[in-house]
Amino acid sequence: MKQILAALLVGSALFAAPAAAQDEKGDVQVKVLGTAVLPDGKITAVNTDTINLPANLxxxxxxxxxxxxxxxxxxxxxxxxxxxxxxxxxxxDxxxxxxxxxxxxxxxxxxxxITGKAHFDLGPVKPYIGAGATYFLWVDVEPGAATVPLGVTETDLSDEFGLVLQAGMDVPLGENGFGxxxxxxxxxxxxTASWYAGNTLAIETEHDLDPWVLSAGVSYRF
Incomplete structure (x- = not known):
């Protein structure tokens, strides 16, 4: 699954490249952004608990x-x-x-x-709305400092599909493609978070991440 997702992302970028020459406004836009990722992380279910976690955790x-x-x-x-x-x-925490x-x-x-976006022309401002899908891929997870003294040797977070809604605006700066x-x-x-002591599953909990992701930056359309 991870290889398929990577191929799709690379393929979409390669597919876009030859189309750019067909439209004088440019078919490809690249954005460099500063982004705040603001997740939740609350527990929604406790599936396994061998150490008697606090009831109000x-x-x-x-x-x-x-x-x-x-x-x-x-x-x-x-x-x-x-x-x-x-x-x-x-x-x-x-x-x-x-x-x-x-x-x-x-x-x-x-x-x-990946999202599909509908764009609107309000003169100098180009607002848009969008919707799409996401796949959260965890590539490295370490046990927290508070779990190591309890004998935890490994922590895993499950990769999961999800949905995303999007809104924003582009503001072109002149006719040179920048904005x-x-x-x-x-x-x-x-x-799903899992804590292991050796090969034994000690704790398993389910979490809502549901982040807001807020970005601002510059764009170039070509």
Whole structure:
């Protein structure tokens, strides 16, 4: 599945390249963005608990701020397909029950995302709305500092599909293809967290991540 997703993303970028010459406005837009990733991370279910977790245990994932790259292909002047490239890193900490305890450390996430976007022309401002799908791919997860003394040797977060809604605006700067862009995405996606002591599953919980992803930056259409 991971190889298929990577091939689709690369393929979409290669497909867009020859089309750029067909439209004087350009069919491809590249965006370089600064992005705030603001997840939730709350527990929605406890499937396995061999250490008697506090009954009121609740968690949250910390925010992260990263550079991102977006590549957009305009099927027509009013409809485009966009994918993003970034990696974000998060800890998961207790907020009640084990307040302040680090349960997951340095979890690195690739939020593979593709959206279809409808564009509107309001003169100098080009707003858009969009919707699509995402696949949250966890590439590295470490046990939190609070779990190691309990004998935890490994922590996993499950890769999951989800949905995303998007809205934003592009502001062209003259006729040379450059512009400014603002973008907001809301994701609905979860994960199952598993803590192991050796080969034994000690804790398994389900979480809603559901992040807001807010971006601003520059664009170039060609």
């Amino acid at each position: 609740q968690t949250e994932a910390n925010d992260n701020y990263v550079p991102t790259l977006a590549i957009e292909y305009f099927v027509s002047e009013n409809f485009s397909i966009e994918t993003i490239c970034c990696m974000t890193e998060h800890d998961v 207790g907020v009640t029950g084990l307040a302040g305890a680090e349960l997951v450390a340095d979890a690195k996430l690739i939020p593979a995302t 400014l862009t603002l973008d907001a995405k809301k994701y609905w996606v979860g994960t």
